[in-house]
Amino acid sequence: MAVEKFPIEASHVMMFARSIGDANEIYYDEEYAKGTEPGAIIAPPTFVQASAQFDPDYFLRPKIGEEWFGSAKGPTGITKKKEGGGGGGGGGLHAEQHYVYHRTPKVGDVLTAEVKPGKSWEKEGRRGGKLMFTETVTEYRDQNGELVVTATGVGVRTERPATSGDS
Amino acid sequence: MTLKASEVKVGDSYEEQVCENLSRTQIVMYAGTSGDYNPLHSDEIFTTQEAGYPSVFAHGMLSMGMTGRMLTNYVGDGRLTYYGVRFTSQVFPGATLTARATITDIREEDGVKIADLEVSTTDEEGVEVIKGKASARMDD
Numbered sequence: 001m002a003v004e005k006f007p008i009e010a011s012h013v014m015m016f017a018r019s020i021g022d023a024n025e026i027y028y029d030e031e032y033a034k035g036t037e038p039g040a041i042i043a044p045p046t047f048v049q050a051s052a053q054f055d056p057d058y059f060l061r062p063k064i065g066e067e068w069f070g071s072a073k074g075p076t077g078i079t080k081k082k083e084g085g086g087g088g089g090g091g092g093l094h095a096e097q098h099y100v101y102h103r104t105p106k107v108g109d110v111l112t113a114e115v116k117p118g119k120s121w122e123k124e125g126r127r128g129g130k131l132m133f134t135e136t137v138t139e140y141r142d143q144n145g146e147l148v149v150t151a152t153g154v155g156v157r158t159e160r161p162a163t164s165g166d167s
Numbered sequence: 168m169t170l171k172a173s174e175v176k177v178g179d180s181y182e183e184q185v186c187e188n189l190s191r192t193q194i195v196m197y198a199g200t201s202g203d204y205n206p207l208h209s210d211e212i213f214t215t216q217e218a219g220y221p222s223v224f225a226h227g228m229l230s231m232g233m234t235g236r237m238l239t240n241y242v243g244d245g246r247l248t249y250y251g252v253r254f255t256s257q258v259f260p261g262a263t264l265t266a267r268a269t270i271t272d273i274r275e276e277d278g279v280k281i282a283d284l285e286v287s288t289t290d291e292e293g294v295e296v297i298k299g300k301a302s303a304r305m306d307d
Contacts, residue, residue: 012200015196015199015200016200016201016232018196018200019193019196019197019199019200019201019229019232020197020229020232020233020235020236021185021186021193021233021236022232022233022235022236022239024236024239024240024244026244036244036245037169037243037244037245038244038245042244042245044232044235044236044239045232045235045238045239045247045250046228046231046232046235046250049201049203049228050200050201050202052201052202052203053201053202055202058202060202060203060204060205061202061204062204068206069206069213069217070204070206070210070213071206071210071212071213071216071217075212075213075216075217076213076217093227093254094226094227094228094254095253095254096251096252096253096254097227097228097231097251097252097254098249098250098251098252099247099249099250099251100248100249101247101248101249101250104244104245104247152251
């Protein structure tokens with residue numbers, strides 16, 4: 001995922017904070033935020049994940065004119081060529097996420113995201129079946145080219161649907 | 168609230184209930200704001216009939232986000248220098264989650280006092296769904 005322009009916008013931050021159940025005024029009240037140490041509305045710690053909204057090719061968002069794998073008339077909107085598939089669904093699951101904060105993103109920042117490939121490895125699942133892990137490192141930089149957040153995500157693909165504790 | 172190095176010690180901990188009886192609608196809200204519309208999180212028909220799971224389940228990042236609320240309430244806004252987790256178990260609708268942070272080390276880095284924390288979020292049955300670490304700047 002590469003994002004050329006990820007503006008940190010007030011209404012997006014407010015809605016994101018609501019969606020994680022965080023009522024902290026620093027995420028929506030500009031006057032309140034001015035009186036705090038950061039001095040402005042800031043992004044919650046996991047907010048940079050929402051850069052997906054600004055990635056034109058993000059694969060987990062339906063695109064105009066393209067088939068979507070979620071249900072429609074049938075349980076999936078994808079026209080199947082052959083039987084099979086299923087299992088895992090949606091390109092695997094999220095196994096780990098790490099953020100290093102070089103500074104706190106604030107409303108008004110315009111970030112870029114550059115993805116660097118990370119390691120990949122395999123492991124046997126607890127209930128059998130192979131687990132395939134892939135790491136991606138995303139560097140978020142601000143309008144001055146300064147590093148703001150380094151995000152490291154680990155995804156896992158399973159040979160069968162993961163159950164609790166397997167992922 | 169911010170942490171003061173002079174007032175905390177290794178072993179101190181803080182916890183918050185970060186969601187109660189998690190609704191599918193809350194999960195949909197998170198899909199909408201994060202941009203992750205994977206149907207595994209909102210589309211019961213796809214998830215049960217096509218992907219083979221018992222039900223839709225929360226984005227790991229929703230649990231990490233809710234756990235982050237506990238962390239920032241404890242260490243203060245804009246104070247985190249690191250926050251990382253493993254998603255150790257899936258979170259299904261109806262979950263009630265409690266997030267806890269425990270101070271594991273207090274150290275100094277470039278003249279700044281840093282608290283290292285262990286982070287753990289468990290569901291109503293005591294199953295750990297998030298296991299992680301965080302570091303935060305403290306006042307003296």
